Each structure stands twice: as C-alpha cells, then as structure tokens.
Amino acid sequence: MKRKIVGYYFITYLLLAILLIFVLFPFAVMLSMSLKAPDEQFTSPPYLIPHRPNLENYFHVFGQGSMFARYFMNSLLVASGATFIVLGVAIFSSYGYARLLFPGRGFFLALILLSQLFPLAAIIVPLYRIMGATKLIDSYISLIIGYLTFSVPVGVWFLRGFFLSIPQELEEAAMIDGCSRFQAFIRIVVPLVRPGIGATAAYLFFITWQEFMFALTFITSESKRTLPVGIFDFVGQYETNWGNLMAASVLICIPVFVLFLFLQQQLVGGLTQGAVKG
Amino acid sequence: MRTLWIWFLVVGMVLSLSVVGWAQKVTLNVWLMKQAEVELIKAQEEALKQFQELYPDIEVRFAVFPYSEYRDKLLVAAAAGNPPEVSVVDQIWNPEFAAADFIIPLDEYVAQSQSVKKENYFSGAWDSAQFQGKLYGVPFDVGVWALNYYNKDFFRRAGLDPEKPPVTWDEFYEMGAKMTTAEQWGTALWVGKGDAIQCITDALIFSNGGSVLNEDFTRCVLDQPPAIEAMTFFKRLQSINPAGEVARTEEDSFQLFTAGKIGMFWYGEWGQDTINARAPEMDWACTNFPNPADGKSIGTFGGWNMVIYRSAPNKDAAWKFIEFWTSREVNERVSSLTPANIEAAKSFLQNKRKFSDVIFKQLTTALYRPIFPKYPDLAEIQRNATTAILLGEKTVEEALRDATAEINQLLEEYYATH
Numbered sequence: 129m130k131r132k133i134v135g136y137y138f139i140t141y142l143l144l145a146i147l148l149i150f151v152l153f154p155f156a157v158m159l160s161m162s163l164k165a166p167d168e169q170f171t172s173p174p175y176l177i178p179h180r181p182n183l184e185n186y187f188h189v190f191g192q193g194s195m196f197a198r199y200f201m202n203s204l205l206v207a208s209g210a211t212f213i214v215l216g217v218a219i220f221s222s223y224g225y226a227r228l229l230f231p232g233r234g235f236f237l238a239l240i241l242l243s244q245l246f247p248l249a250a251i252i253v254p255l256y257r258i259m260g261a262t263k264l265i266d267s268y269i270s271l272i273i274g275y276l277t278f279s280v281p282v283g284v285w286f287l288r289g290f291f292l293s294i295p296q297e298l299e300e301a302a303m304i305d306g307c308s309r310f311q312a313f314i315r316i317v318v319p320l321v322r323p324g325i326g327a328t329a330a331y332l333f334f335i336t337w338q339e340f341m342f343a344l345t346f347i348t349s350e351s352k353r354t355l356p357v358g359i360f361d362f363v364g365q366y367e368t369n370w371g372n373l374m375a376a377s378v379l380i381c382i383p384v385f386v387l388f389l390f391l392q393q394q395l396v397g398g399l400t401q402g403a404v405k406g
Numbered sequence: 407m408r409t410l411w412i413w414f415l416v417v418g419m420v421l422s423l424s425v426v427g428w429a430q431k432v433t434l435n436v437w438l439m440k441q442a443e444v445e446l447i448k449a450q451e452e453a454l455k456q457f458q459e460l461y462p463d464i465e466v467r468f469a470v471f472p473y474s475e476y477r478d479k480l481l482v483a484a485a486a487g488n489p490p491e492v493s494v495v496d497q498i499w500n501p502e503f504a505a506a507d508f509i510i511p512l513d514e515y516v517a518q519s520q521s522v523k524k525e526n527y528f529s530g531a532w533d534s535a536q537f538q539g540k541l542y543g544v545p546f547d548v549g550v551w552a553l554n555y556y557n558k559d560f561f562r563r564a565g566l567d568p569e570k571p572p573v574t575w576d577e578f579y580e581m582g583a584k585m586t587t588a589e590q591w592g593t594a595l596w597v598g599k600g601d602a603i604q605c606i607t608d609a610l611i612f613s614n615g616g617s618v619l620n621e622d623f624t625r626c627v628l629d630q631p632p633a634i635e636a637m638t639f640f641k642r643l644q645s646i647n648p649a650g651e652v653a654r655t656e657e658d659s660f661q662l663f664t665a666g667k668i669g670m671f672w673y674g675e676w677g678q679d680t681i682n683a684r685a686p687e688m689d690w691a692c693t694n695f696p697n698p699a700d701g702k703s704i705g706t707f708g709g710w711n712m713v714i715y716r717s718a719p720n721k722d723a724a725w726k727f728i729e730f731w732t733s734r735e736v737n738e739r740v741s742s743l744t745p746a747n748i749e750a751a752k753s754f755l756q757n758k759r760k761f762s763d764v765i766f767k768q769l770t771t772a773l774y775r776p777i778f779p780k781y782p783d784l785a786e787i788q789r790n791a792t793t794a795i796l797l798g799e800k801t802v803e804e805a806l807r808d809a810t811a812e813i814n815q816l817l818e819e820y821y822a823t824h
Contacts, residue, residue, distance in 0.1 A: 167684050
C-alpha cells in the first residue's frame with residue numbers, strides 16, 4: 129500500500145518536473161543569453177551558465193540612444209488606461225446582461241460573442257481609416273480605443289459569469305432593507321465579485337500589454353511606441369542583437385510576473401468561480 | 407473695458423501673424439530605418455541640424471522603424487493615403503512602389519541637380535531604382551552579397567596557405583573538402599525564409615555570365631546553362647557543409663562560422679563587426695566571392711534607395727533633402743551600411759572596414775536583382791527551387807526548368823494586366 133503511494137507521488141513529481149523543464153527552459157535560455165557577452169552567446173557546444181556573467185546588455189537596453197524606458201512607460205500607460213476604461217464599461221453592462229431583463233438581451237449577448245470571432249487583422253483597416261479621419265493616428269488614445277474593440281467584449285463576458293454566480297437573493301434582501309437597485313449593486317454585489325474583477329483586470333492587462341498589431345499600425349512616432357513593437361529595435365535586417373533582445377525580453381516579463389504573484393490567488397479562484405455559471 | 411479690447415486685438419494679431427509665419431514653414435516627414443549605434447544617431451542629428459541651417463524654412467521630422475516592421479508600415483500608410491514625404495525603400499521594393507504609383511519619377515530633378523549624378527553612385531545601385539525607363543529613387547546605402555570570409559586556422563590545420571584563399575569555384579570546393587572532418591566543415595549553406603539566399607544564388611549565376619530574367623525583365627532565363635552550372639556547383643557544396651542547410655538561416659550559418667565550426671562563409675561586408683564581437687580571438691580575413699575558372703567575381707546588391715511620395719505637398723523640399731542626405735559628405739556620416747555615393751563609400755570603407763579594397767572591388771561590379779513589382783513572389787519561386795535542389799527532390803535541371811515556367815507565368819500574368 130505504502131509503496132503504491134510512493135510510486136504515485138514519484139510519477140506525479142516526475143511529470144511535474146518534465147512540465148516545468150518544458151515551460152522554464154526557454155526562459156532560462158533567455159536569462160542566460162541576456163547575461164552573456166557576444167562571444168559567449170553562440171558557442172559550440174552551447175552552455176547555460178555564463179562563464180563571465182555581466183549586466184552589459186541590461187545597461188545597453190536602458191542606455192543612451194535606446195528608447196526602451198520610454199516604450200515601457202508607454203505600454204504601462206496604454207495597458208492600464210485601456211484596462212480601467214474597460215472595467216468601467218464592463219462592470220455595468222455585464223451586470224445588466226446578468227440581471228436585467230430587456231428585449232434583445234440574448235441577441236446582443238450573442239453579438240458580443242460573435243465579435244470575438246473576427247480576427248483582429250480584419251478590423252484593423254476600417255479602424256485605421258476611422259482613426260485617420262478623426263486625426264487620432266499616432267496617439268495613445270487611438271491605441272486605447274483600438275484595444276476597447278476586443279477587450280470590452282472579453283470583459284463583459286467574463287464579468288457576467290461572476291455576477292451570475294452571486295445569489296440574486298442577496299440583492300433582493302438589500303432592497304427590502306431599503307437599498308435602491310443601484311445601491312444594492314454598489315454595496316453588495318460589487319464587493320462580492322471583487323476577486324472576479326481582479327482576475328478580469330489582470331487578464332485585460334495581459335492582453336493589452338502584449339498587443340502587437342494595433343500598436344504597429346496606429347503608432348508612427350518612436351516616442352509613442354509600446355514594448356511589443358519597440359523590442360524589434362534590436363532585430364536588424366540581417367543581424368540581431370541577441371544579448372540586448374533577450375535582456376529586453378526579460379524586462380518585459382517582469383510586470384506580468386509581479387502582477388501574477390499578487391493576483392495569483394484571485395486569478396485561479398476567480399476564473400473558476402466565474403466559469404461554473406459562464 | 408476699452409483697453410481690454412485693445413489688448414485682445416493686439417494679442418490676437420500677434421498670434422495670427424505667428425501662425426501665418428509658422429504655416430509658411432514646410433514640414434517634411436522622413437521615414438528611415440532604426441539604427442542601434444549611438445554614434446550614428448548622433449551623426450544623423452548633427453547632419454539634420456546642418457540641413458536646417460541651410461534651409462530654415464523646411465522642418466524635417468524623422469520617424470524611424472526597425473527593419474521587420476518597416477515595409478508593413480510603409481505599405482499601410484501609402485495605401486491609406488498617409489505616407490511620409492520621403493523615405494528609404496529596399497531596392498527590391500522600389501519597382502513595387504513605382505508600379506503602385508506611390509512614388510514619383512525623379513529624372514527631371516536629377517537632370518537639374520549639381521550633386522545627384524549617375525556617375526557618383528555605384529552603377530548597380532543606381533540601376534536598381536530604374537523602372538520602365540524612369541528613375542524612381544536615389545541610392546542611399548548598399549551592401550554586397552557576398553564576400554568570402556575565412557578562418558585562417560582552418561587553412562593551417564588543413565595544410566593550406568592562409569594567404570592564398572580560393573579564387574575559383576573549384577579551388578573553393580577543394581579547399582573546403584580538405585577542411586571538412588566529422589566535426590568541422592568547409593562552409594555552411596543555408597536557405598532560410600527571407601530574400602537573402604537569392605542574393606547568393608544570383609551572385610553565382612551572375613559570376614557565371616548568367617541572369618535570372620532577360621534584359622527587359624519579360625522572360626526568365628534560369629533554365630539556361632549559366633544558371634544550371636551555377637546551381638550544380640551550389641549543390642556540390644552540400645558535401646562540405648553540415649547537414650540541415652535548408653532549415654538554416656543566414657544568421658544560423660553565420661553563427662557556425664563565429665563558433666569556429668566552418669572554415670569559410672559567404673556574407674556581406676557589414677558582418678565584420680559581428681565577427682569581431684562574437685569571435686574576438688579568431689584570425690580571419692575576407693576575399694572576393696569565388697568565380698568559375700572562366701568567369702568573373704560578381705556579387706548581388708542589396709541596399710536602400712530614397713524616394714519621394716506622390717502625395718507629398720512640397721516635392722521640391724523633399725528633393726532638397728534627398729540631395730543633401732545622399733551627398734558625398736553627409737552620406738558617409740549618416741549611413742550604417744556602405745554609402746551608395748562612391749566617394750563617400752571609399753572613405754567609409756577605409757575608416758570603418760578591414761579589407762576595404764576587396765569590398766570596394768566587389769561593390770563596383772555587383773549587379774542588382776531582377777526589377778519586377780512582384781519581386782517577392784519571384785524570389786519565393788527561386789527559393790523553392792533551391793530547396794528542391796538541396797533536398798534532392800528534383801535534379802538541378804528539373805528544378806530550374808519548373809521555376810522558369812512558374813516565373814514566366816507570373817511575368818505573363820502581371821504584364822497582361824499592367
């Protein structure tokens with residue numbers, strides 16, 4: 129019996145180890161490359177631990193002539209701006225879809241889902257024309273508006289699931305005690321779905337943080353570029369500055385890691401919580 | 407109250423006058439490639455200041471893009487009617503932009519120009535900007551595929567004289583064979599995904615007296631003996647190169663060279679800095695691209711031309727900028743590849759490159775790739791043929807015959823509608 133349990137654990141940990149190696153190996157290579165000088169990067173045979181580790185690549189990424197710090201701030205601004213606006217819109221509208229009865233509810237809900245089926249490449253040209261006509265091309269606003277097109281539906285759909293998971297009786301009880309529907313919403317329902325809002329916010333931040341195509345198309349000035357586009361500064365026509373590219377990649381991952389660490393509990397709990405009634 | 411009105415009036419007049427004054431200034435949007443070198447960015451800024459002193463009424467705004475995003479950016483902006491006034495374009499995009507009517511012919515400007523003259527630029531680069539009898543760009547910078555880089559230690563180990571690198575195809579193969587062991591090879595081939603491998607195969611064909619298209623770019627001539635011989639030689643090199651060449655890119659193979667796994671490698675002059683950074687200990691040299699015993703060493707041009715967009719409101723100002731930016735003195739300072747202006751190139755190579763004579767010789771004889779608006783499609787057919795040859799799916803003759811038929815069909819379809 130005992131041997132059976134030991135065997136069970138052994139297999140579990142073995143599989144976990146394989147999975148971890150599979151997931152972490154590319155990151156390890158990235159980190160290793162970012163700490164190596166050019167003459168160590170492509171040796172034969174290759175090795176993971178740098179013989180002369182140094183931070184030269186990181187200094188260069190933030191150094192003179194590099195726009196990386198600027199790109200970083202731009203990404204932060206655009207991703208958090210878009211996330212806040214989406215949450216503001218989606219909290220109310222998803223509550224409406226979850227609770228209020230109005231004609232066409234099912235139809236509009238289906239439409240929201242349908243809008244997710246369009247590939248981004250299909251809506252980018254009309255959006256570009258709209259931005260061009262409204263003189264918004266090459267502005268942060270154009271990116272934020274662009275991101276709303278795909279992130280609002282995601283936000284609404286996610287949050288609706290969370291709202292559905294709150295028993296309606298709680299609101300009714302609050303209203304019997306004298307709350308208006310709005311008060312019941314703000315004081316009872318929203319605090320209860322806070323984990324869900326956190327999870328949705330994190331997800332929205334991730335998808336806007338790494339968005340590439342809109343950022344490439346709408347922004348022209350170097351000073352307004354975001355990270356996923358800006359990172360290509362290190363990729364030349366024939367040659368790539370691998371050390372710098374990998375250092376920049378490591379740095380790009382950091383905010384997402386930090387966010388994950390803080391939100392991990394909510395994210396895992398939140399996503400499954402909404403999923404049941406989704 | 408009255409004084410207040412007068413104040414308003416005065417302020418209003420000053421404001422409107424300054425707006426008029428400001429409006430008279432011509433704004434020029436110029437799109438360039440992103441440069442990583444700090445020194446180069448500084449040099450560009452200084453040159454721009456100089457231009458602004460010369461032409462205070464022209465305000466130049468630079469936008470720079472990394473290579474991988476540049477073409478998409480330009481095409482989207484031009485298609486949406488919102489391109490810059492001036493930009494650099496890759497030589498192989500020049501006919502495409504001309505055929506799409508995005509850019510204007512520059513012959514009239516050139517006829518009146520003091521500094522922009524055909525003889526001041528590498529002829530292959532100048533000709534790359536020609537399309538249907540008109541000139542659509544002024545060469546800005548160039549690169550040539552390929553030089554033969556070699557690791558002298560490989561020569562010594564194989565009992566060869568490192569001061570006598572191969573000149574002919576046969577010598578290249580034989581010396582490479584002597585270097586080849588189970589762990590090291592004479593050279594490394596590659597195909598990859600981009601348009602670079604065509605530069606190598608074209609250079610082999612050019613060196614053997616052949617060509618990809620006929621003189622007026624209406625028929626493909628890849629099924630002729632010069633191309634067949636060139637590709638047969640290319641296939642022969644497979645035996646002195648490590649396996650996996652079809653999946654490798656030029657960068658992968660270059661890494662094999664800097665890692666000391668191969669003795670010789672065909673690459674452009676811009677690779678020197680990378681070799682010194684990645685393999686500071688290596689005793690390397692470079693020589694001209696090998697040629698067949700009865701042929702001549704001819705490389706393939708790459709590089710960038712400066713163009714003016716049709717939608718530019720002030721084309722004269724745009725031309726002034728191009729004249730300035732490609733002039734001998736400025737061209738040398740602001741380009742990262744070799745300047746296209748011959749005099750600028752000479753001093754650039756002497757100051758920044760080793761073996762400048764070898765490079766200069768390769769540049770003066772280099773030829774441009776076929777001029778055809780759908781060049782990327784043509785290049786893909788060529789690349790597929792190269793892949794089929796290396797994989798042994800087809801014989802050299804079969805592969806080139808099929809590619810010729812495909813390219814001819816592409817040409818016919820294009821010219822039937824244009």
